[in-house]
Amino acid sequence: MSATQQYVLLLGLALGTVGVVLCLYGLARSMGSTRGEPGKDVPASAGVLSRDPVWGRYHARYYGYALLFLAFDMEMAYMYPWAVVYKEIGLVALVDMGVFLAILFLGLLYGWSQGALRRQ
Amino acid sequence: MTIAVVLLALLGSAWLLAVIEAWLTTGRLRPAAPLLAGLSHLGRESILPRKPDRLFFETAPVLLLVVAVLGAAVLPLAPGLIIADLATGALFVNAALAYVLVALIMAGWGPNGAYAMVGGWRFLGQLIAYAMLVVMPITAVAMRAESLLTSTIVTSQAGLWNIIYQPLGFVLFFIAAMALAFRAPFDLPTAPGELAGGVDAEYTGVRLAVLRLARLVLVITLAAATTVFYLGGWHGPLLPPWAWSLIKILTVAVAMLLAGHYLPRIREADLLGWCWKLGIPLALLNILIVGLMILVVP
Numbered sequence: 448m449s450a451t452q453q454y455v456l457l458l459g460l461a462l463g464t465v466g467v468v469l470c471l472y473g474l475a476r477s478m479g480s481t482r483g484e485p486g487k488d489v490p491a492s493a494g495v496l497s498r499d500p501v502w503g504r505y506h507a508r509y510y511g512y513a514l515l516f517l518a519f520d521m522e523m524a525y526m527y528p529w530a531v532v533y534k535e536i537g538l539v540a541l542v543d544m545g546v547f548l549a550i551l552f553l554g555l556l557y558g559w560s561q562g563a564l565r566r567q
Numbered sequence: 568m569t570i571a572v573v574l575l576a577l578l579g580s581a582w583l584l585a586v587i588e589a590w591l592t593t594g595r596l597r598p599a600a601p602l603l604a605g606l607s608h609l610g611r612e613s614i615l616p617r618k619p620d621r622l623f624f625e626t627a628p629v630l631l632l633v634v635a636v637l638g639a640a641v642l643p644l645a646p647g648l649i650i651a652d653l654a655t656g657a658l659f660v661n662a663a664l665a666y667v668l669v670a671l672i673m674a675g676w677g678p679n680g681a682y683a684m685v686g687g688w689r690f691l692g693q694l695i696a697y698a699m700l701v702v703m704p705i706t707a708v709a710m711r712a713e714s715l716l717t718s719t720i721v722t723s724q725a726g727l728w729n730i731i732y733q734p735l736g737f738v739l740f741f742i743a744a745m746a747l748a749f750r751a752p753f754d755l756p757t758a759p760g761e762l763a764g765g766v767d768a769e770y771t772g773v774r775l776a777v778l779r780l781a782r783l784v785l786v787i788t789l790a791a792a793t794t795v796f797y798l799g800g801w802h803g804p805l806l807p808p809w810a811w812s813l814i815k816i817l818t819v820a821v822a823m824l825l826a827g828h829y830l831p832r833i834r835e836a837d838l839l840g841w842c843w844k845l846g847i848p849l850a851l852l853n854i855l856i857v858g859l860m861i862l863v864v865p
Binding site for chain 2 (some may be wrong): 448450454456457460461464465468471474475478479480481482487488489490491492497499501502506507508509512513515516519520523526527530531532533534535537538541542544545548552555559564565566
């Protein structure tokens, strides 16, 4: 099977799954609908609407981690192709990636020393 | 034919896992209970909360199920018994399961409820903790197999399973997989007893049935990934390959269940701290050790 065919197959699988779920929804709908009664649609919050708007600004207290995460996630994009040819290239590949990772790891240690690895 | 067999195996494993989970919590073995519960959800009201983000609310359960199925589609159960043996299989598993985060943020945002939203945002912090521990161990696996084809990864372990070759990677991946499947003790986004169900809180009726099914399938997909990457996939004596795959997948899934059964829930700040201060240095060490072993041992 060619790569294109495989991706088409996976797309078909995704659409098929959606189709099955829609059939289930249709089946449930055919068995009866929801009666609209007052107070039924209040979200789970002890029976009263929440005082503050839910879709407000959220303080991402882990932002120190999040910034480091970006650096590491970019690095992973290079790691996969490197991992595949690693055995073929040998020691040079280890040194190449070792230097790269060492710099990144020093960055992690520096961030740690500056208090980035803390829920702010 | 292959597709039908793989999907049946996936559903069957999910059903068995649900039976075992109920057995652990209630002490009663009722094989029909998951099916009856699913059917009864069909007959119940599926309430739409007031002023929801309808698109996000409806998409979340479906998206979670789709990505779990897609992840399972690139993992082999036996030689040839795989829906799509992609050249980038190991990467595709990652890519598909990254959407678990999207689905949970949608499930949190959609219903416009405070508890759900807190659960959704919490999972974003959880992703930042576990994500590196999913991808880094897989890199070390790919280094040994010299390929991202999941079937080649399995055949590379014919002589020695990766759990023995790189035990550190296995431990890290197993923990990260539990966090990705938001199983206890990493069930921060649902947090029963604390967030009133969190992202599950506003789902009722048939939508809840789909969400629960998606969670079970997600656990099976991650157990299958652990099997393929570390437990030698279909390799094993006497029994046919597919039987070994299923035995290993269920063993890993039940191990995840048991671990969650006996451990208290971890706080988000602690999870982030442990993963970044201990987990990532260990994952890098794992890559270095595997790299040296590949060069030294022919």
